Amino acid sequence: MTTISKNLLVELFVEELPPKALKKLGDAFAGVLRDQLVALGLADAGAVLTSYASPRRLGAHLTNVVAQAADKAVSQKLMPVAVGLDAAGNATPALLKRLGALGADASAVATLKRAPDGKAEALFYESTAKGVTLAEGLQKALAEAIAKLPIPKVMSYQLENGELPGWTSVSFVRPAHGLVALHGGDVVPVEALGLKAGRETHGHRFEAKVDPVVLRDAGSYALQLEEEGAVIAGFEARRTEIARQLTLAAAKVGGGAKPIDDDALLDEVTALVERPNVLVCSFEREFLDVPQECLILTMKANQKYFPLLDAADKLTNQFLVVSNITPDDASAVIQGNERVVRPRLADAKFFFDQDRKKSLESRVASLDKVVYHNKLGTQGERALRVSRIAMEIGKKLRADTGDQALAIAAQRAAELAKTDLVTDMVGEFPELQGTMGRYYALNDGLPVDIADAIEDHYKPRFAGDTLPRGEVGVVVALADKLETLVGMFGIGNLPTGDRDPFALRRHALGVVRMLIEKDLPLDLKSLLKAAAATFGGIDGFDETRAVVDLETFILDRLAGSLREQGASAQEVDAVLAPQPQRLGTVPKLLAAVRAFAALPEAPALAAANKRIGNILKKSPEADAHVSAVLLQEPAEKALHAAMEQVVPAADAQFDAGDYTASLQTLAALRAPVDAFFDDVMVNAEQVDLRLNRLGLLKLLHAAMNRVALLERLAA
Numbered sequence: 001m002t003t004i005s006k007n008l009l010v011e012l013f014v015e016e017l018p019p020k021a022l023k024k025l026g027d028a029f030a031g032v033l034r035d036q037l038v039a040l041g042l043a044d045a046g047a048v049l050t051s052y053a054s055p056r057r058l059g060a061h062l063t064n065v066v067a068q069a070a071d072k073a074v075s076q077k078l079m080p081v082a083v084g085l086d087a088a089g090n091a092t093p094a095l096l097k098r099l100g101a102l103g104a105d106a107s108a109v110a111t112l113k114r115a116p117d118g119k120a121e122a123l124f125y126e127s128t129a130k131g132v133t134l135a136e137g138l139q140k141a142l143a144e145a146i147a148k149l150p151i152p153k154v155m156s157y158q159l160e161n162g163e164l165p166g167w168t169s170v171s172f173v174r175p176a177h178g179l180v181a182l183h184g185g186d187v188v189p190v191e192a193l194g195l196k197a198g199r200e201t202h203g204h205r206f207e208a209k210v211d212p213v214v215l216r217d218a219g220s221y222a223l224q225l226e227e228e229g230a231v232i233a234g235f236e237a238r239r240t241e242i243a244r245q246l247t248l249a250a251a252k253v254g255g256g257a258k259p260i261d262d263d264a265l266l267d268e269v270t271a272l273v274e275r276p277n278v279l280v281c282s283f284e285r286e287f288l289d290v291p292q293e294c295l296i297l298t299m300k301a302n303q304k305y306f307p308l309l310d311a312a313d314k315l316t317n318q319f320l321v322v323s324n325i326t327p328d329d330a331s332a333v334i335q336g337n338e339r340v341v342r343p344r345l346a347d348a349k350f351f352f353d354q355d356r357k358k359s360l361e362s363r364v365a366s367l368d369k370v371v372y373h374n375k376l377g378t379q380g381e382r383a384l385r386v387s388r389i390a391m392e393i394g395k396k397l398r399a400d401t402g403d404q405a406l407a408i409a410a411q412r413a414a415e416l417a418k419t420d421l422v423t424d425m426v427g428e429f430p431e432l433q434g435t436m437g438r439y440y441a442l443n444d445g446l447p448v449d450i451a452d453a454i455e456d457h458y459k460p461r462f463a464g465d466t467l468p469r470g471e472v473g474v475v476v477a478l479a480d481k482l483e484t485l486v487g488m489f490g491i492g493n494l495p496t497g498d499r500d501p502f503a504l505r506r507h508a509l510g511v512v513r514m515l516i517e518k519d520l521p522l523d524l525k526s527l528l529k530a531a532a533a534t535f536g537g538i539d540g541f542d543e544t545r546a547v548v549d550l551e552t553f554i555l556d557r558l559a560g561s562l563r564e565q566g567a568s569a570q571e572v573d574a575v576l577a578p579q580p581q582r583l584g585t586v587p588k589l590l591a592a593v594r595a596f597a598a599l600p601e602a603p604a605l606a607a608a609n610k611r612i613g614n615i616l617k618k619s620p621e622a623d624a625h626v627s628a629v630l631l632q633e634p635a636e637k638a639l640h641a642a643m644e645q646v647v648p649a650a651d652a653q654f655d656a657g658d659y660t661a662s663l664q665t666l667a668a669l670r671a672p673v674d675a676f677f678d679d680v681m682v683n684a685e686q687v688d689l690r691l692n693r694l695g696l697l698k699l700l701h702a703a704m705n706r707v708a709l710l711e712r713l714a715a
Contacts, residue, residue, distance in 0.1 A: 005066045006184035008037075008134075010142065010359040011052070011059035012192070013201055019055070019271035021152050023235050025173065026053025030060035036141030040132050041069030052222070052233040054274045057201070059233060061221060065183060067117045069131030076102070081114060081121045089526065099125065108479045134183055141182075144467060146192060149173065159194040159665060170194055171576045178202065184215035184403050198562065203229020204275050206325060214584035231274040239270040239506065243320055245278035246306055249320055256311030259320055270481060273324040281305075281338050282318045294348045301429070302344055305337070319479040343428035351424040352439075359444045360437065360454075374493045379418050380481065384536040387414035390479035392530045396522055397475070401483035410475040416441065417476060420454070434458045437471045449473075460510050464495050467514055479513050479531075481507040484529040485551060489553070490538070519584035525551055526581075548709050555579060562590065571597065574712035578705065585657070591657035601670035602713065605704070608673045609713030610711035615682060615694070620692035624702060630692040635679035639672040640696060647703045659707045666704055673700070 012034060017025060030051030037043040043065045052059030078084060084095035091099075091109045099108055102125060112668040139511045150633040151173040170193050181188040181197035190197045202214040215221055225231045231380075232238040243266065246259040287295060292315035299319055306320040320336045323330070327406050368380035376382065391414075394407030420426045420437035438455035442448070449472045454469035457476040468474045488494070495504045515522060525547065532546045555576055562572045567590055575589045594654045596602055617621055631637045646668050653662040682697065684690045706711055 005064040006186075006678045007218040008043075008065040008138075008188075009059065009180060009182045009215070009221050010138070011178075011201055011221070012176055012179070013057050014172070014176045015174040016055050016176055017053075017058070018152055018470050018571070019268050020149070021173075022053050022055070022271035023267060026051045026058055027144050028059045028148065029053075030148055032145040033060045034062055036144050037065060037137060037679070040141070040604055041072070042066055042132065042134055044166060050222075050234070053235040053271075054231060054233055054238070055272060056274070059180075059216060059221070065134065067183065068133045068290040069137065070537050071131050072129045074129045075113070076125045076127070077117065078112070078123045078125055080117070081123055082712045083111075084123045094412050095123070102127070114402055123431050131389050135189050138181060138188050142190055142192050145173070145533070151221055155450050160678070163379055168194065173391045178216060179469075182215060182218040182313055187259045201229070203231045204324075207275060223332040223712070225530075232276070236268060236274060236446065238273070239266060239399040242270055242273075242276045242278065244640075245276060245322075246320055247449035247664065249280055250280045250308060252368045253308060253316075253318055254440050255316075255319070257308045257316060257646050258311075259308060260300070262300065262306075263305065265300050265306065269322045272304065272321055275324060275326060277323045277326040277330075277336070279319055279321045279323055279333050280318060281341070281347055283338060283341055283386075285317045287349055287488040288315065288317055290352045291436070292427065293432060294352065295345060295397040297431060298344045298348050299341060301431075302503050303341055304338070305341065339368055341368075342543050347428070348425070351428060355423040355425055355436070359438050360419040360446075361444070364415065366422040367418055376487050376491075376535075376538065379421060381420050382487075383415055385487075385531075386476070386479045386483045387411045388419065388534045389478050389483055389531050390414040393475045393479055393527070396470075396526075397520065406471060406475065409447070409472045410453070410479070413450045413457070413472055413476045415478055416446075416450070417454050417480065429702035453477075459492065460513060462506070463509070466518060473522075476519055478511060478520075478527075481510050482527060482531040483534070485511070485550055485554075486528060486546045487535060489634065490532065490535055490541040490543065492542065492545060505557060506554075509561060510556045511554060512558045515583040516586060521582065521584070524554065524583060531538070551579070555677050558583065558586070562586075567594075570713055574710060577712055586658075588657065589660050589707055593713070594669070595660045596663040596707075596710075597713055599667050601662065601667040604674060605667065606710050606713040608670075608677065609701065610679065610714045613711050616698060616701060617647040619694050622691065622698050624698040625695045626699060627692055630688055631696075632689065633680045634691060636671070636696065638701070639669075639676045642669055642672040643696075643700060643703070647699075650703065651706070654706050663707050669704075 004666040005241045012029070030049055034043065034047065038045055038047070043062055048063040050061040068385050078095065078098050084092055084098075085090055091106060095109070096106060099105065104125065108125065111126070113126055115124055115348075116120050116122075123147065154170050154171045154173065155175075156171045157175045159170060172193055173335065176195060178188075178201055179192055179195040179197045180199060181190050182199055182202050187197055187199055199215045201215060202208070202211055203225055209228050213224055213229045216222055222233050225233045228401065232241060238476050240539045250257045250259050283349035295315055296307045297309050302324070306322070308316045308318045308320060312403070319341070321334070323333050325333065327333060345417050364380070364383070367383055368378050370379040371383045372379045388409035388411075391407045394410040395404070398404070398406050417434075417437065420440060421434055423436060423440065425436050426433050434455045434457065437452045441451035441454050449470050452470050453468065453476045456470070456473035457480050458463055459468050459473070459477055463557075484502060487506055488502050488504055493502065495502075514520065515524070528550055530545045532543050534547070535541050559576055563569060571590060571593050574593050575586060580586060580589065626640060628640065631640055646665055650662045650665040653665060682690070682693045684693065
């Protein structure tokens with residue numbers, strides 16, 4: 001049986017949905033509906049899905065949906081032939097009973113199919129299953145879509161209709177008040193959340209031309225809602241309209257004004273309005289004396305406004321409001337929003353003025369009253385550890401000159417880096433930690449590099465974030481992240497598969513990025529040991545975890561990062577297997593391995609290197625020493641001679657940092673290495689000969705693996 005396909009529309013009309021979850025809810029609702037209908041044969045995989053999500057509705061429009069799925073041929077295994085038929089080929093009671101359960105009788109025995117089933121033959125009953133109707137399938141799909149919604153918090157409420165109004169309760173993200181299900185122009189008789197499907201929905205609370213909006217058919221949904229209900233139902237369509245109006249409003253302001261670029265804010269505002277109307281508002285210029293980060297944050301976080309920046313990215317005293325109403329005279333709406341934002345800005349100005357009355361230095365003692373971690377002490381104790389680590393890093397970076405200026409500046413910045421945590425502004429807006437510290441440091445007359453370091457020591461805050469802008473900032477940021485990592489690993493507070501409350505993975509990647517991108521001449525293990533030394537006296541602190549386990553953790557994060565950047569697992573494994581301590585050299589080492597892997601000699605040398613490694617593992621007595629007198633076979637003499645020429649040149653190139661050239665020079669050893677394994681018995685019976693040959697291989701293995709563990713490149 002074939003049925004004509006039509007468009008399908010489903011809408012749940014609800015009370016205001018949580019804005020930050022709206023887009024995800026809309027996509028999930030529509031996606032599960034589509035998947036279920038495709039699985040039931042009511043829609044094809046190529047059907048076009050349109051999801052709708054506004055503050056008061058979740059909807060889905062799907063093309064090419066049939067009223068009934070096609071019938072399906074079904075083959076059901078019954079039982080082994082030996083069980084279902086007796087010696088004469090007649091049906092056994094067991095077979096007749098099974099057929100009866102399927103609605104068939106003895107006449108069906110002749111139609112049963114025999115087919116292999118493992119080692120034996122089995123009987124199969126073939127029938128035709130009637131295709132599911134749209135009403136049946138949509139009921140199931142709707143229940144599944146509601147059950148699988150990623151609801152942040154479920155609420156229970158009583159139904160107002162039904163046999164016992166007020167006594168029956170259901171659970172959903174928000175109370176639902178309407179259900180629409182249209183197949184073309186026909187209502188599909190389904191139910192959900194105590195509601196029966198119809199064709200009526202509701203538009204804008206105040207500006208709809210008619211209420212209810214009676215939908216003609218599935219295809220007219222979006223147009224009717226916009227024209228009659230004053231609602232843009234589609235999330236993306238509404239978002240695009242808001243972005244268009246923001247740009248247009250900014251252009252009318254002139255002077256190169258532009259709304260702040262914030263996708264998260266745009267998404268949230270899109271989830272708050274059904275009929276967007278962007279208006280230009282302003283505030284008193286005197287508030288611009290407050291750092292613009294404070295004003296921008298309070299306007300975005302508290303009021304969902306879009307601050308306007310000038311051509312130089314400086315905050316202006318104008319901002320954009322996305323209103324949900326479009327009155328003929330918008331002055332009352334504009335004045336209302338200006339009146340609402342003024343106390344917020346006044347609070348920010350008050351906090352800023354009050355905070356500047358005390359220096360950051362005077363706030364250091366207050367950190368001793370702020371708990372950092374119950375096992376690791378207060379923020380004051382933490383700041384002391386960070387400052388000691390920073391001073392040690394500063395000394396290491398100037399070890400060749402003995403200059404103490406960097407170490408002293410880094411120590412000073414680290415001592416003050418957390419003091420803005422006890423200011424009023426950061427107490428109100430924790431997102432401004434570091435940012436406000438810089439402003440207050442400059443207000444105290446501290447050097448710019450120290451002020452910058454106070455702000456930048458949190459960097460990189462996220463993937464792709466910039467690194468600290470100055471050397472002092474890099475040192476303090478490195479010290480801060482190492483203190484967190486070493487401390488948490490030391491007390492066994494490690495990240496798990498789904499939990500990382502102290503962002504240790506992000507901190508590890510931050511350490512990796514600074515060491516590599518700044519090419520710092522610092523050894524990873526020595527850094528970890530220096531940091532661990534500052535935790536003396538803390539109960540339960542395990543230095544092995546804090547150094548050995550943490551080193552592995554950091555190198556694992558580096559390996560993952562390199563693979564994400566396109567390096568192969570073999571190349572990354574070869575470079576990191578020797579646990580390089582100067583992470584700044586890793587990009588060069590990786591480039592050298594890639595170039596080596598492209599050489600024709602690479603596969604044979606990698607295989608030989610693996611063979612040598614296996615031989616040496618079984619011969620721990622081998623010493624990296626060769627006596628020319630004990631070299632007997634021409635092949636071992638040739639290898640030794642080649643090594644005496646090639647290895648010093650390769651070592652010199654390695655020491656000069658030219659790792660690519662070093663590996664390419666070593667490639668010349670392929671022929672003598674192949675000949676050695678073809679013609680020389682390594683494990684000779686004569687002890688001195690055997691040890692001499694093992695010593696030759698040990699020297700060769702050490703020379704070949706300075707850049708990377710080449711055996712990891714072997715297939």
